[in-house]
Amino acid sequence: MENLLVILLVMMIVAAIMAIHAKDLLSSLIAQGFVGYGLVICFILLRAPDLAIVQIVVETVTLIIMVSVLHDSTRKEIQVPAGKRDIYTYSLSFVLVGLMLYYFNRAIATLNPFGDHALRMSDFYAREAVELSGSTNLIKGVLWDFRALDTFGEATILFAAAAGVMAILRIKGRKE
Amino acid sequence: MRGMSIIVKKVVQLMSALIFVFGLYIVSHGHIDPGGGFTGGVVLAGSFIVLILAYGVDYFKLKKQKEITSLFENVSILILLLFGLSGLFAGSFYFFNNYLSPGAPGTLISGGLIPFYNLFIGIKVGATMFVIFLALTIYKEEASK
């Protein structure tokens, strides 16, 4: 199973690079859709059916919105010859990537190896959630009983995002 | 955005209600099966989005729909907050206490307040997604004039 995940992840990385370097924005969107649907298969392999259902719907709606944005604007990628400033940005980004890779390698040593997760606090959740909350779906037990205030905060962020979209897209001002 | 051909319209007309019922099923069975409010809400929004995509914008009164959807969104988050506060009056000392009795796990009526939370977060997520899509569609229509 681990080998399958490695193969999927390598394919997702290749698709991500294709999405960033594509000449046409529509093919870029399709490559991004490949990354998103690959993530669905990863979630199924990692025993997370809830996440797989959400991701498959969310990815579809994202692609619909992105295509509808591209539909009445341009889909050509900007073609400019590389100047002096591009050399700075590329070298800066590669230095940053290398630096973060180094620190990640140091941080990864503190994690347990894959599949050997220490259930410290979650062990309580996994054992007691059914009895305490009455929900046989343990994720919902955690989400709406033990950590309901966090979930309410996230619902507030959703509200703020919708209010932001409606404020940005208003053409006419308020009538006096 | 103009409507599509009559085949697409008919198929969408038949499928949209089924998608809506499936979303309601996911929302209501959230505490015993995979799914729940966040999942089912996006499916509910999808059932409306596919209608607008197939029929085009001239078929619906989008402004009025946007107002109604926005009302649903605001009211559902208010009801969630009231459910959270209701724990204070039921004798506990913190927000979002699941004070109803858990019931028999695995049956539809169980889990205390969790089915109510699932229902209202489902309405909220669906309304948010649909209102974002509606705002984008109305903007595109007004900008193209």
Added chain:
Amino acid sequence: MTLYLLCFVLFMVGIYGVLTRRNLIKIVISLTIMEFSIFLMLALVGYVSGGQAPLVLDPETPYVQVVDPLPQAMVLTTLVIALATNSMLLTMAIRLYKKYGTFDIRKINELKG
């Protein structure tokens, strides 16, 4: 360890895209890829080998080993929020395109109002 490293490489691809692209839509796509890698990282950390999905099918049976429900609960809410914030970024992009007629961020920066 290989999986964690590959997941981080996906994150770095996203950062590379944000830093070097000039097109607003490409920047939104790069941010989406970064979000995907973070979701995958949380799901990978919570995996227990041999564990079942976090569902109790029969409440009478004794405890079976399940994967960690806590990271999955965190990711579940964040997936929906990512959709809303991505839509907000896209609406900003379409509004800028309407005003300046281009997706090029350097041109928008030079035009100034």
